[in-house]
């Protein structure tokens with residue numbers, strides 16, 4: 523679609539006027555060049571800065587938890603170097619085994635790779651101690667006020683304008699990720715962070731991986747929160763593509779419209795049943811790569827006709843255009859499902875695009891005569907994300923060395939390094955909550 527400099531959408535409303543995240547943010551002080559690990563041993567900093575030019579490393583004290591990702595806890599903190607409120611994420615259990623080592627390193631590298639306004643990225647990584655004491659990784663990202671799950675379950679009004687601008691940004695971020703060859707694999711409302719000005723960022727890359735081009739290679743089925751899990755994953759397909767993320771976005775789109783979870787089942791089998799209740803019994807061709815048990819389950823049941831017209835009853839916002847796009851995302855056969863990139867061309871998203879680029883984006887700007895728009899409204903990644911480094915990681919110790927070197931190199935020549943003050947009361951609370959959450963996660967994983 524074409525934009526004109528004089529076009530102005532309606533006001534970009536503040537969605538969270540009563541947000542409670544503005545309360546006290548912790549203190550910060552600068553220290554001399556020593557810090558310590560959780561064990562308490564003082565360790566010299568690898569960075570020694572000329573005292574006259576650069577301040578010594580600054581301490582950070584966590585203030586309060588703001589969320590729990592698939593792997594890790596997030597707290598709000600203030601960056602002592604500029605007073606800016608940011609989010610601090612501890613990546614726990616990094617060096618438990620080679621699998622966790624690779625997973626955390628992948629997420630860390632992704633967070634440092636991303637350069638897109640609708641994808642959360644690392645602003646900084648806290649300075650690691652010497653390698654012998656290196657056990658945890660702390661990453662600083664932008665602090666967002668809420669997430670789409672909290673918005674959906676809140677009593678706050680959610681207008682069609684909100685839905686359009688949210689959906690536009692989800693797909694804009696997803697196009698970027700997919701163009702870099704990355705599957706998110708856990709797109710759900712809680713992983714879509716939003717600000718009071720409706721800016722949205724995809725977060726939590728704990729389950730993300732690089733797309734597998736070889737269809738004969740098996741991929742894990744332990745992905746995606748069940749309500750947002752694509753039918754091919756539910757049916758045990760050994761190989762899947764970025765279209766699993768588009769399915770999740772379709773579910774979220776319906777949830778934004780209806781303000782309730784579209785397919786809220788108690789088990790994966792029931793999840794599949796709810797999907798076929800809506801879409802009808804899929805043709806055999808759509809189940810070609812499904813596991814035998816799942817295919818037999820579908821064929822054993824009664825033949826179901828599609829009942830897509832119920833989507834019009836989600837809300838008044840479920841217009842023809844909205845339902846048309848929704849039905850292109852909620853396609854049983856992943857090969858026939860719309861891509862994130864193509865979904866952006868759907869007319870339903872034109873208003874969201876206009877709104878985003880008129881008063882929310884960083885890629886366009888205003889001059890006295892009007893708005894100067896960017897050439898590419900939905901830019902792809904400038905290169906694919908590379909995961910070749912994983913092949914050279916054969917042991918936990920080797921992984922530790924690689925990660926330590928990566929963080930140190932990442933920081934070189936940048937700002938004053940940050941470290942945590944492990945003696946502070948706030949940090950002790952932080953560690954306690956992290957440990958509590960880690961045990962909860964591992965229990966969940968055992969099931």
Ligand SMILES: [Zn+2]
Nearest residue numbers: 879883885886
């Ligand atoms: Zn723009």
